[in-house]
Amino acid sequence: MSKSVSKPATLPLPSSLPDELPESPAASGLAPAGMSVYDARPFFEKALVYGVQHGLIDAQKLEAINNDAPKGMVQIARYFGNEFLRPDLEKARERLVNLVSLHLEQSTGGDLREAAHLLRDNSILSRSKAGSDMLKALIAMPVNSHFGMNEHGGFTDDQIPQLARWSLRSYPEYQAELARRSVVEKVIDAAHWLADAVGMDESTLEEAGKDSEAVIRTALLLHTLKRTEMPDWVAFEKLVALLRKKCIAPDALKTPAGAEYCVISMPKSLPVEFKAVVEALRQSVQDDLPKILDSSVSARKLFDQTPAFMGRYFWLEDGLSDVDHFDREASQFWQKATGGNNDDGSLLTLFLCIAAGSAPKTMLTEKGAATLIRKIRKSGLKPELVDEYIHHHAPEQHQQDYPELWEHFMDEALSTLKSDRDNAMNDAMALLRRECHVSG
Numbered sequence: 521m522s523k524s525v526s527k528p529a530t531l532p533l534p535s536s537l538p539d540e541l542p543e544s545p546a547a548s549g550l551a552p553a554g555m556s557v558y559d560a561r562p563f564f565e566k567a568l569v570y571g572v573q574h575g576l577i578d579a580q581k582l583e584a585i586n587n588d589a590p591k592g593m594v595q596i597a598r599y600f601g602n603e604f605l606r607p608d609l610e611k612a613r614e615r616l617v618n619l620v621s622l623h624l625e626q627s628t629g630g631d632l633r634e635a636a637h638l639l640r641d642n643s644i645l646s647r648s649k650a651g652s653d654m655l656k657a658l659i660a661m662p663v664n665s666h667f668g669m670n671e672h673g674g675f676t677d678d679q680i681p682q683l684a685r686w687s688l689r690s691y692p693e694y695q696a697e698l699a700r701r702s703v704v705e706k707v708i709d710a711a712h713w714l715a716d717a718v719g720m721d722e723s724t725l726e727e728a729g730k731d732s733e734a735v736i737r738t739a740l741l742l743h744t745l746k747r748t749e750m751p752d753w754v755a756f757e758k759l760v761a762l763l764r765k766k767c768i769a770p771d772a773l774k775t776p777a778g779a780e781y782c783v784i785s786m787p788k789s790l791p792v793e794f795k796a797v798v799e800a801l802r803q804s805v806q807d808d809l810p811k812i813l814d815s816s817v818s819a820r821k822l823f824d825q826t827p828a829f830m831g832r833y834f835w836l837e838d839g840l841s842d843v844d845h846f847d848r849e850a851s852q853f854w855q856k857a858t859g860g861n862n863d864d865g866s867l868l869t870l871f872l873c874i875a876a877g878s879a880p881k882t883m884l885t886e887k888g889a890a891t892l893i894r895k896i897r898k899s900g901l902k903p904e905l906v907d908e909y910i911h912h913h914a915p916e917q918h919q920q921d922y923p924e925l926w927e928h929f930m931d932e933a934l935s936t937l938k939s940d941r942d943n944a945m946n947d948a949m950a951l952l953r954r955e956c957h958v959s960g
Contacts (some may be wrong), residue, residue, distance in 0.1 A: 562617045562618065562621045563621035563622075563624055563625045563630075563635065563691065564617050564618075564620040564621040564624060564639075565617070565621075566632060566635075567624050567632050567635035567636050567638075567639060568585075568636070568639060570632040570633070570635070570636050571635075571636030571637075571639055571640060574633070574636065576633070576636040576637065576640050577636060577639060577640050581639070581640055584643070584644075585639075585644045588643055588644045588645050589616065589644055591645065592612075592616050592644060592645045592648050593609055593612040593613050593616055594609070594612070595645075596612040596615050596616055596648075596687075597609050597611070597612035599680075600612070600615070600680070600683075600684050600687075611688075614688060615687040615688060616644075616648050618651070618687060618688055618689075619647075619648045619650075619651030619652055619655075619687055620644060620647045620648050620651055621651070621691065622651040622654060622655070622691055622694055623647050623648075623650040623651035623654060624638060624639070624647065625691045626654060626691070626694070627650075651687075652683070652687070654694075655683055655686045655687060655694075656674075656675035656679075656683060657675070658686065658694065658697060658698055658701065659675055659679050659682050659683060659686065660674045660675045660679075661698075661701040661702070661704070661705055662701065662704050662705055662708055663701065663704065664704060665704050665707045665708055665711075665731055665732035665733060666729070666730070666731050666732070667708075667711075667725045667726050667728060667729055667730055667731070667732065667735075668726050668727070668728075668729035669729075670708075703797065706793065706794060706796075706797045707732045707733060707736070707797050707801075708732045709793075709794065710732070710736060710790075710794035710797055710798050711725070711732035711733075711735040711736050711739075712725070713790070713791065713794060714735065714736055714739035714740075714787070714790075714798075715735055715739065715750065717739070717787065718739060718742055718747075718748055718749055718750045719748070719749060719750065720750045724836075728834070728836065728837065730831065730834050731831060731834075733801055733804075733832075734831060734832055734833050734834040735834045736798060736801045737801055737804065737805050737808075737832065737833050737834070738750070738751070738756070738833050738834040738835065739834075740784050740785070740786065740798075740801070740802055740805050741759060741763065741784070741805065741833075742759070743785060743786070743787050744763075744782070744783075744784050744785050745759060745762060745763060745766075747759065750834070750835075750836060751835050751836065752835055752836040752837075753835050753836075753837070755835070756819070756823070756833070756835035757819045757820070760812065760819040760823075761819070763782070763812065763813065764812075764813050764815050766782075767781070767782030767809075767813060768781060768782065768813060782809055782813065783806070784802050784805045784806050784809075785802075786798055786799065786802055808829075808832075811829070853913050854913055854914060854915060857870065857880055857913065858870060858882055859882055861882050864925060864955075865955065865956055865957045866882035866883070866957055867882075867922065867925060867926075868925070868926070868929050868955055868956050869881060869882050869883065869884060869952075869956040869957045870882050871906045871909075871926045871929075872892065872929075872952075872956060873892065874905050874906050874909050875901045875902055875903050875905055875906050876892055876895050876896050876899070876901055877895075877899065877902065877905075878892060878895065882957060883957045883958075883959060884952070884956065884957065884958050884959070885958070885959055886949075886958060886959070889949060889952045889953075889956075889958045890945060890949065892952075893937060893945050893948045893949070893952070894945075896937050896938060897937075897938055897940070900938075901934070901937075901938075903926070903930055906923075906926050907923055907926075910922045910923055910926070929955060933951055933955065936948055936951050937951065
């Protein structure tokens with residue numbers, strides 16, 4: 521039993537050269553004066569008819585197109601579906617005509633004479649492939665400016681369904697999408713250029729997975745303040761602090777002493793092809809300045825907790841750097857709080873002052889110790905304040921043993937410190953002299 525194969529549909533091509541040119545609807549008086557005639561024919565058909573009418577395409581070329589078109593339709597039907605199914609062949613005919621039309625109109629800017637020359641000098645299969653290559657290049661372009669969300673390496677088989685849809689889209693749709701993706705591509709390339717200028721490579725940007733616009737905005741802040749290294753969060757906070765110290769917003773009513781109006785600048789060496797997209801983002805940073813320079817709002821709250829600013833600027837997520845910064849700050853605070861005295865007596869004196877709500881000290885006078893005991897007996901203690909203090913300020917390596925030291929002291933000392941039978945505070949004072957630091 522033989523297999524039934526659908527016969528490819530043929531293209532509506534002129535079967536022979538006309539003896540004379542047919543009049544257009546407007547020339548024949550069919551169109552009202554002052555109105556243009558809408559021609560809904562595919563651009564391929566318009567170019568082909570124009571070529572025949574103007575003697576650019578002869579009968580031999582028409583025959584070659586008629587012979588090659590069915591081959592192209594079968595190839596297209598096979599690529600997107602099944603060449604043995606008539607609906608797929610009909611759709612393939614639409615795709616062939618549209619692919620050739622897209623290529624001709626894009627290549628010639630809509631010039632029918634140039635398009636007819638292309639049809640005369642090339643096969644219809646090559647023009648169909650050129651249209652397909654146009655769409656593949658479009659699909660491979662970035663859809664958005666977020667690093668890490670765009671595929672690399674050109675068109676892949678996974679994108680064939682997209683090509684199937686685009687092969688039936690109109691030329692205006694293609695132009696609009698090309699313009700949109702071209703801007704996205706420019707923004708990404710500009711972000712790469714600006715990041716490279718401050719020593720950040722492409723792989724780091726991809727790993728960070730942030731928007732290109734955020735990278736550009738931060739790079740513009742760096743350039744304005746003459747900084748040459750992309751910041752982590754700690755450095756970004758310092759960048760904002762420096763900006764607030766040196767600058768005021770251009771629309772500010774008063775100028776603090778030493779401050780200057782802040783104008784975000786662009787690198788003079790920025791390639792001309794990036795200037796338009798970077799200028800738009802420069803203006804957005806300029807518009808952000810009133811909020812950025814508002815010192816009543818911390819940098820963390822503005823950039824990392826305010827919805828309108830979250831993800832709007834870029835910094836390297838370096839957890840180790842943040843930890844190191846915290847450790848350095850904690851170490852400095854702890855050094856100042858203890859005066860460098862980390863013996864048990866100094867620490868217990870400090871913790872007891874904190875629990876009683878008094879000024880933190882590592883040494884008490886006899887009078888100060890008596891005052892502390894009276895305050896404890898009147899207002900009580902809040903031992904949990906010590907746990908919070910240790911958690912936020914103590915060195916990491918002592919986060920466990922300091923609470924144990926404090927808890928052990930409380931178990932033994934609390935009843936004595938609060939005892940109402942020790943009116944003269946003799947037992948309580950003896951306890952503090954023994955366990956804490958009390959100077960005579």
